[in-house]
Amino acid sequence: MTEPKLTPPAGGARITHAHGRLQVPDNPIIPFIEGDGTGPDIWRASVRVLDAAVAKAYGGKRRIHWMEVYAGEKSYNQFGTWLPDSTVEACREYLVSIKGPLTTPVGGGIRSLNVALRQMLDLFVCLRPVRWFKGVPSPVKKPQEVDMVIFRENTEDIYAGIEYAAGTEENAKLMAFLAEAFPKAFDKIRFGTQQKVDGWQKQLEAIGAPRRELGVEVGLGIKPVSRLGTERLVHSAISYAIQNKRKSVTLVHKGNIMKFTEGAFRDWGYQVARDFFGAVELDGGPWHVIPEGKPGAGIVIKDAIADAFLQQILLRPAEYDVVATLNLNGDYLSDALAAQVGGIGIAPGGNINYVTGHAVFEATHGTAPKYAGQDKVNPGSVILSGEMMLRYMGWNEAADAIIAAMDKAIAAKRVTYDFARLMEGATEVKCSEFGDALIAAL
Ligand SMILES: NC(=O)C1=CN([C@@H]2O[C@H](COP(=O)(O)OP(=O)(O)OC[C@H]3O[C@@H](n4cnc5c(N)ncnc54)[C@H](OP(=O)(O)O)[C@@H]3O)[C@@H](O)[C@H]2O)C=CC1
Numbered sequence: 001m002t003e004p005k006l007t008p009p010a011g012g013a014r015i016t017h018a019h020g021r022l023q024v025p026d027n028p029i030i031p032f033i034e035g036d037g038t039g040p041d042i043w044r045a046s047v048r049v050l051d052a053a054v055a056k057a058y059g060g061k062r063r064i065h066w067m068e069v070y071a072g073e074k075s076y077n078q079f080g081t082w083l084p085d086s087t088v089e090a091c092r093e094y095l096v097s098i099k100g101p102l103t104t105p106v107g108g109g110i111r112s113l114n115v116a117l118r119q120m121l122d123l124f125v126c127l128r129p130v131r132w133f134k135g136v137p138s139p140v141k142k143p144q145e146v147d148m149v150i151f152r153e154n155t156e157d158i159y160a161g162i163e164y165a166a167g168t169e170e171n172a173k174l175m176a177f178l179a180e181a182f183p184k185a186f187d188k189i190r191f192g193t194q195q196k197v198d199g200w201q202k203q204l205e206a207i208g209a210p211r212r213e214l215g216v217e218v219g220l221g222i223k224p225v226s227r228l229g230t231e232r233l234v235h236s237a238i239s240y241a242i243q244n245k246r247k248s249v250t251l252v253h254k255g256n257i258m259k260f261t262e263g264a265f266r267d268w269g270y271q272v273a274r275d276f277f278g279a280v281e282l283d284g285g286p287w288h289v290i291p292e293g294k295p296g297a298g299i300v301i302k303d304a305i306a307d308a309f310l311q312q313i314l315l316r317p318a319e320y321d322v323v324a325t326l327n328l329n330g331d332y333l334s335d336a337l338a339a340q341v342g343g344i345g346i347a348p349g350g351n352i353n354y355v356t357g358h359a360v361f362e363a364t365h366g367t368a369p370k371y372a373g374q375d376k377v378n379p380g381s382v383i384l385s386g387e388m389m390l391r392y393m394g395w396n397e398a399a400d401a402i403i404a405a406m407d408k409a410i411a412a413k414r415v416t417y418d419f420a421r422l423m424e425g426a427t428e429v430k431c432s433e434f435g436d437a438l439i440a441a442l
């Protein structure tokens with residue numbers, strides 16, 4: 001294993017953070033990770049659009065100095081390490097960075113590098129706005145009613161990675177501990193006893209199924225949800241709602257079943273609304289409202305159980321606005337909502353720590369490996385993640401230019417395969433050509 005040598009680009013300067021604000025020079029150094037699978041195709045198209053938008057908006061007065069940092073397959077192949085320390089350090093030192101998707105194997109293998117970066121930099125908010133661009137094909141009747149901003153808790157929940165595979169020594173230790181310390185609760189893990197396994201074997205034999213070896217095997221995972229994690233996430237969501245004049249914040253949870261994790265998230269969430277924003281119960285609760293005379297007056301803080309919420313956002317999307325939720329719910333919700341506005345080809349995001357200013361922007365989608373190297377997929381998600389990054393830096397003119405160009409390019413119906421296959425009269429263009437179309441539309 002060798003550590004990649006990173007040479008900061010000459011002429012660039014660091015973004016810093018002081019008094020709760022980013023200080024962005026006109027020549028910021030921004031680290032980027034190309035990403036696995038379709039990542040390189042998408043990045044090649046995206047970086048050209050981002051540079052062109054900045055050039056257009058500031059006529060050469062401002063320019064991003066990109067610095068490649070390594071992670072994922074490219075890093076492993078070149079340096080023998082999946083996530084070099086220098087990458088994490090660069091994201092830490094330069095504060096704002098952007099990345100392509102990174103592969104995570106299912107079952108075994110390495111843990112998610114994406115999740116690792118979020119945890120190492122303590123990027124506690126995963127911010128994923130979901131809005132419709134006119135003309136984008138959608139499976140719902142009124143996609144224009146979908147305008148939500150997901151605040152997904154980004155460091156806890158089952159993504160903490162405290163998991164023990166069935167049959168391992170650690171797993172046996174935890175099972176033994178549970179059996180001793182919590183015998184009643186342990187008894188509920190009914191499939192975790194030899195008696196149950198034997199019973200099932202007998203049933204199979206009775207219907208003539210062949211006998212096979214089957215022991216007690218239970219994978220165990222722990223779902224930590226802290227008050228701190230909830231508080232800083234919900235505080236960020238309500239603050240965003242106030243700053244952006246949104247109507248409501250919905251706490252999405254499965255607290256009826258997971259009472260002390262997801263249920264606590266709801267209760268702590270309402271408490272944040274009361275303690276920090278002066279919210280009061282609405283019609284006897286549990287919903288709250290920020291009363292007259294306080295910043296954000298009229299904003300409703302409500303909650304919804306996750307399963308019902310998934311149907312509500314399809315049937316009555318206009319009733320939902322800012323959404324604050326736990327890590328796993330937020331992961332599911334972001335792809336589901338993205339589908340309502342045209343799919344994950346156009347679903348941006350940012351991982352942010354609003355206290356330190358650290359942020360890593362990235363698309364909602366993954367590596368889409370079957371399209372790797374084909375210059376085919378939609379670069380829209382990474383480009384719009386770049387748009388979020390520019391706005392985060394206060395470079396709003398460049399960000400606005402990207403949004404306007406996106407509207408024009410989609411209206412011209414020259415779009416990548418994902419939109420073209422659903423859009424009448426569209427011409428399918430390559431990933432790079434969609435980038436060209438955006439640059440032309442700037
Ligand atoms: N933050 C990250 O880095 C993330 C990484 N991942 C990782 O990515 C890998 C692959 O995950 P997978 O579950 O297949 O999910 P993906 O998001 O990679 O792809 C699923 C499907 O979504 C569509 N899609 C994805 N990206 C685009 C795009 N840019 N343009 C148009 N359509 C797109 C494609 O649909 P169709 O087949 O219909 O064309 C694709 O087959 C896994 O290892 C996973 O862990 C996943 C999510 C996030």
Ligand SMILES: O=C(O)CCC(=O)C(=O)O
Pocket residue numbers: 102103104112113114115331364
């Ligand atoms: O880390 C991964 O591989 C998947 C993460 C993911 O799906 C997400 O953050 O939306």
Ligand SMILES: [Mg+2]
Pocket residue numbers: 331332335364
């Ligand atoms: Mg996901």
